[in-house]
Amino acid sequence: MGAAYILDNNDAFSEITLAMMMRHKESYLPLAEHLLNFVPCEVMFILEERRSKLRVTILQILYDTATDAGLEIDSRKCICA
16 A cells, blocks of 8 residues: 555555555554555544544445335334235
């Protein structure tokens, strides 16, 4: 990620950071300690914020899909019985 940022390779940076957002379970902030000379701290904060938004969006899609399929938690609205 640091190399892609330094070399201003937008495609590689986007691909790497998207993979990080999808696979990395921990915070990016400890990673920032190793990349401070290469990547501004603000970039790490933005990535952390975007990952949180991505997770919320994915959870909302899953929830909406479940409720559209009649799997609502509220039994009064259940269409299966």
